[in-house]
Amino acid sequence: MYRALFRYFETLVNPYPEDNRGTPPRGLFAFILHFSRPVLPLLVVMSMLTALVSAAEVFFFHTMGELVDWLSGAEREGFFAEHGWRLAGMAALVVIGLPLLTLLQSLVTQQGIFGNYPMIGRWLAHRHMLGQSLAFYQDEFAGRVSQKVMQTALAIRETVMKLMDLMVYVLVYFTGAMLLMGRAEPWLMLPLVVWLAGYIAIMWVFVPRLRAVSMAQADARAVMTGRIVDSYSNIQTIKLFADTRREQEYARDAMEGFMGTVYRQMRLATGLTVSLTLLNSLLLAGVAAMAIGAWYLEAVSLGIIAVAIALVMRIRFMSDWILWEVASLFENIGTVQDGLNTIAQEPAVQDAPDARTLTVPRGEIRFEALRFGYERPDGQGRRVFDGLDLTIAPGEKVGLIGRSGAGKSTLANLLLRFFDLEGGRILIDGQEITGVTQESLRRHIGMVTQDTSLLHRSVRDNIRYGSPEASEAQIQEAVRRAHADTFIDDLVDLQGRRGLDAQVGERGVKLSGGQRQRIAIARVLLKNAPILVLDEATSALDSEVEAAIQEQLYTLMEGKTVIAIAHRLSTIAMLDRLVVIDEGQIVESGTHGELLARDGLYAALWRRQSGGFIGEDIDDEAEPERAEPASGHDGHD
Incomplete structure (x- = not known):
């Protein structure tokens, strides 16, 4: 009672x-x-x-x-x-x-x-x-x-x-x-x-x-x-x-x-x-x-x-x-x-009142006359793009190449609408991204970043985060394809939970960088979005595991529009097109062979590679090294 x-x-x-x-x-x-x-x-x-x-x-x-x-x-x-x-x-x-x-x-x-x-x-x-x-x-x-x-x-x-x-x-x-x-x-x-x-x-x-x-x-x-x-x-x-x-x-x-x-x-x-x-x-x-x-x-x-x-x-x-x-x-x-x-602060990025749900039947991406820069606390700004144009055809696999601060990760962040443009527009299958809901936009884009952050939850919850309705069999398949099954079965947390039920700790601190990245790859494999962004997706993996996962990533790329960012040029050399960005501008574009034959900035970067990574020092025929300006937001370009 x-x-x-x-x-x-x-x-x-x-x-x-x-x-x-x-x-x-x-x-x-x-x-x-x-x-x-x-x-x-x-x-x-x-x-x-x-x-x-x-x-x-x-x-x-x-x-x-x-x-x-x-x-x-x-x-x-x-x-x-x-x-x-x-x-x-x-x-x-x-x-x-x-x-x-x-x-x-x-x-x-x-x-x-x-x-x-x-x-x-x-x-x-x-x-x-x-x-x-x-x-x-x-x-x-x-x-x-x-x-x-x-x-x-x-x-x-x-x-x-x-x-x-x-x-x-x-x-x-x-x-x-x-x-x-x-x-x-x-x-x-x-x-x-x-x-x-x-x-x-x-x-x-x-x-x-x-x-x-x-x-x-x-x-x-x-x-x-x-x-x-x-x-x-x-x-x-x-x-x-x-x-x-x-x-x-x-x-x-x-x-x-x-x-x-x-x-x-x-x-x-x-x-x-x-x-x-x-x-x-x-x-x-x-x-x-x-x-x-x-x-x-x-x-x-x-x-x-x-x-x-x-x-x-x-x-x-x-x-x-x-x-x-x-x-x-x-x-x-x-x-x-x-x-x-x-x-009581207005979100800097908001959906338009009449925002629609994005549909991606083909996967074409167009960056038109992009203008964007980061503001600093002193009121000054850092210009990243000033009129950049880039079109990625449906199903095309494009690699973005450039030194730190060139604007590669910024381009990916703008595609995901983490920041709003100062000018120009971005379209996916003819739909301007400012006219669709942020939720539907990001639901159609799968992304693996260099700095993989996991939620302080179980391995299963992290893998299924982008696909909450996924079955156990689908989770297991994604784990296998990401080669994460080699360590997940051995995970045990303080409460005795094992395998997929084990908690990964705050930001995944209980796992190594390579383990976190494999879980992130499994998450994107399970999400199966029509547009895929790989920002140094395999940078934390050793060569043997990377070689094994590369096969799965190529399988994952089939039928998808892909933007891949990597300092290790060997990982993206086989993509359909390579786009070289420097100081916010596209300076070269073509296949690996075409760019080598052109003997420009890409060829210089390729020659100066040590272990497959872009070196900070390039020879005199390329533009000189420049110090990256201080920025409050651009830390991964």
Whole structure:
């Protein structure tokens, strides 16, 4: 029975709303409302119930005062005859009414709101962050972003619920106290009015300072967490260079910055506590003195004195709670504001409102008059393409060749629409890629990169990631064709899971580079997309395994349009056409034999190969080596 009751209130709100709310607004109130709409009705009900509970408590103070008056003036013989029914009604309200009211308030608050509210924020924020562009994540710490998503959702809940609770408690208790005391003796309201003025003054002085330091603390906490996560994410590099001391200092610098905000916050806290204690003590002394004086002059009864003292004690404890709640409220507002700056950003690459689903019946790719460059934090840019044209026929296998920074990987990233063009257009079977959905575009392109990153999940989940409906037999076939069966059967994780069920660790850290790349190749084999992009797909493999996989890659290429990028020219020399790119321009194009006969840049690169790789130094007949400009996004060209 009680489980069904709990379950009813727990399911009043769906914590995973499916409607697409778009980018959160930049205004603080609008940002909070964006994540609060699903729970607004319950928040209103919660406030009404909280007001009723508070009013009931004030009413009980009033009835206790009446009880004191009854007891002080009644005869024992006729007391129950005169007041029995009223006492029974008071007892019923205390024993039955208030617990039931509190139960209903708790069910709405704890079961309906408390868990669902932040999960709505996390869900909507996570969905939005998954739609952010690749450039966004290249400029952010992953740990920092995830912390913002988690903390901001909690801070939104705390901000709204604290604000509503404060408004209700202040309105009900303070108004109730003023009414009860003023009805008995108007002068008893004077200490409350003076106290209220002092209380507002304390809030005026301390709360803005607490808000400022809380915002600084939220930012310092994010920096500290980001640095720690960065160290853990790159632990292999740290171990490789034996430089844990530098990492300790790097983290300590952020920790000291965080502790500086903590010390400032605690100094304010001490001043706030002392000021509030003094003010509350003056309130208690003032009300007690005036109440006793009024009783001495026979202006009030003993019951009024009891109510006045009890209400002041209640207000005294509540004022301490309220002020810290207000301080906490502004701390949460600071956290929300900090999270807003990260979460409420429009994705740099978005689907057009009327975007269609891409269809690829043939596989022709056309790059027309491409203009593109990377922006740097200093506002300057690095031009990569300025008018590049390239057409790849359906089913044609094209190799892209050039030194680092020439624009090879950038071309692949533009085809996948990881970045938007400044000018020109890219078409697949006559469909401009900006006019189709990003999801459908990338579903039709299979890609294996040099820096293979795997999800921290099982081997099976990683292989099936691009083809969630694939059968076990299809997975096994892809594993065999990628020559990954030679090591997968021997994998065991810490939980004892084996083979395809073994977890690969964060970014596949438990596997070697060659093993990760074979799993990535198996994933693309299983995806079986009509367009294939190979960006140094076999660079992490030894020669024997590469030779075996090359056969499968050639099989995979059949019937597909292929763009292959490689420094090891021997791996792409047999493709239909080789395109040499230098400084963002196509300088040569043709088959391997034709380019060698032309004796240009490709021939120079081929001659200077050492072990099949493009050398950084080429002879004088080719263009001189140039330093790659600093760039925030172009790291694999």
